[in-house]
Amino acid sequence: MLVSKKVFELPEVTTLSGKTIRNVRVGWESYGELDAEKSNAILVCHFFSGTSHAAGKYAESDPLPGYWDAIIGPGKAIDTDKYFVFSSDTLINLNANDPNVVTTGPASVDPATGAPYGLTFPLLTIGDFVRVQKALVDSLGIKTLRAVVGPSMGGLQTYEWAATYPDRVERIAPVIAAAEPGAWLVAWLNAWATPIRLDPNWRGGDYYGKAPPTAGLAEALKLVTLHANHQRFIDATYGRRAAKPDADPLAALAHQYAVEAALEDVGRARAALCDANHLLYLVKANQAFLPGAGAGAASAEEGLKRVKAPALVIYSPTDLVFPAERVEATIAVLRRNGAPLETATLTGPYGHLNGVLAIAEQADRIAGFLDAEF
């Protein structure tokens, strides 16, 4: 399945906090065809470090397809023979320097000054991401989405959609996401951001046109990667092997274990495509997440009460980012709404990342949920 990036543009967006952003641009892509009634659209929302590249490849030679390719495509769980599946890059997308990503955030040029916004860009919430997606949906003439689905921060967006636009969403499938982050996640998001703030190249966010805080950003991405995974996979994959057979880790402070070198490589590779300020902004957006924020909800519980859509909540019992206990608290609140509610768990070895890397385990449940008539 070959896909190409499209660009959705808005001359102006008003944020939930009342700020105006001009010349907003986000990338998006789609798989399958919109039917005549425009009733077969499924929106896929991406995770913290993800992009709108949910499935397919841009070119046959791409080493990997989009992150949920295992469940999106012809004949797959999210069947592009039946459904028009689409996904957009969020505002303040982390991968601002990826040529396949189009986003608007601190790294974008402020039309008022002709220079990058930096920290003058307004702080956003996930409700702001959904507001832009809603404009994209409107522009396509879609009245009702058959489903909004997505993992992790993508799952937060499904809750926001269902709480803020309850008449526009027929069902949601939030994956590896609780509707209310607790202090624990707030603190971990802070920890993810810490290496950037410590990098002297960060310069309080004012690094555009100068050497960017690549070392700090790489360390941040290393930490995100580790925290999103689990000992079952990491221990089995790396053990305590040295990175280089002739460099005993105990012989010099700089000698590494294989797992240290591997995570460093991941962090460095990802940092080349990402923007450090965007990561800090994403941390804020996730820390402050409130379902129904776009509709003025004052608490997660109040927001969740607005949800009418049937839900399939999929989670990972070994998740260290959205621990199972918190997802189960969300499930308990949703259950009181009385709408059909299904739950499923993922048993892969990847912890939080089961929602991406092991999602095919629940392909049949997802297919059945999307096809059901409620």
Add this chain to the structure above:
Amino acid sequence: MLVSKKVFELPEVTTLSGKTIRNVRVGWESYGELDAEKSNAILVCHFFSGTSHAAGKYAESDPLPGYWDAIIGPGKAIDTDKYFVFSSDTLINLNANDPNVVTTGPASVDPATGAPYGLTFPLLTIGDFVRVQKALVDSLGIKTLRAVVGPSMGGLQTYEWAATYPDRVERIAPVIAAAEPGAWLVAWLNAWATPIRLDPNWRGGDYYGKAPPTAGLAEALKLVTLHANHQRFIDATYGRRAAKPDADPLAALAHQYAVEAALEDVGRARAALCDANHLLYLVKANQAFLPGAGAGAASAEEGLKRVKAPALVIYSPTDLVFPAERVEATIAVLRRNGAPLETATLTGPYGHLNGVLAIAEQADRIAGFLDAEF
């Protein structure tokens, strides 16, 4: 129970890697009296960020007693009316700038140069810590320890004692510790160290006599504190309250949640007493831990096979540092040795830190294990 610090000195120590350290000094303290046969001694080994201050207070006005005061004292689980309980600061102790800690490490003065060692200090393992403890035990005329006990890195020391000196240890109680760290823990230890390496004041370890990398060290200690705890405690304690009621965290990048401010305060307070290079050295020592290293064991399994001592293994099912699965793997290996083996779990809300903060839950089991005749 008032206690005072004593100092144990060795003119010279040869490390397991064959290096020589001169003028070695470590602090130690004791509770209770050694009996005439010197048969009632229990050695308590401290955790990564701990010290020899296991129980009691230095002065009535101390805000808090030693970390295991709940189970060490007259009539307590480790009963100082019966036992001579003692504990020593490890080499490369993290709290090198705490006036109540005496240790030898990178922050110490190298007698060969008259200046701090810095990174010229040899890398150590936990076997080296135990080698110094063994010299202290010998100096006290103690032939056999009734028990070696300790949480986390202290638990690693109990395994090293039982594997390297099997005839000198009657029983061990490793708490919240697996005998073989996996890649997961290796990577987390790396993550703990990262903020120090990113702090420009670290200067490749050469900061003595200059401004030390306090910001990086504080962030490292923040991360250790978070990782060692658990969402049950953190979520319940802090929720998503703002640190200051008039400073909405979403109104400015610098505005904090209460949990962020609280962890920052903890990190900053602890950093004032700690040394950054010591933390990096402790990371290495823990990553490389091998029970029986002092006896030349080539693998954790080989080391554990040398253990003859009955063991009481206490762990926390919500532990994110030494996950239960890894402790249970250690238990399975020990069980094959055939010595009496008991296990117990801690149910407090603190994750790894249950081994310190909730240890009183297992007071009766500990008391019974120490009193038993095998």
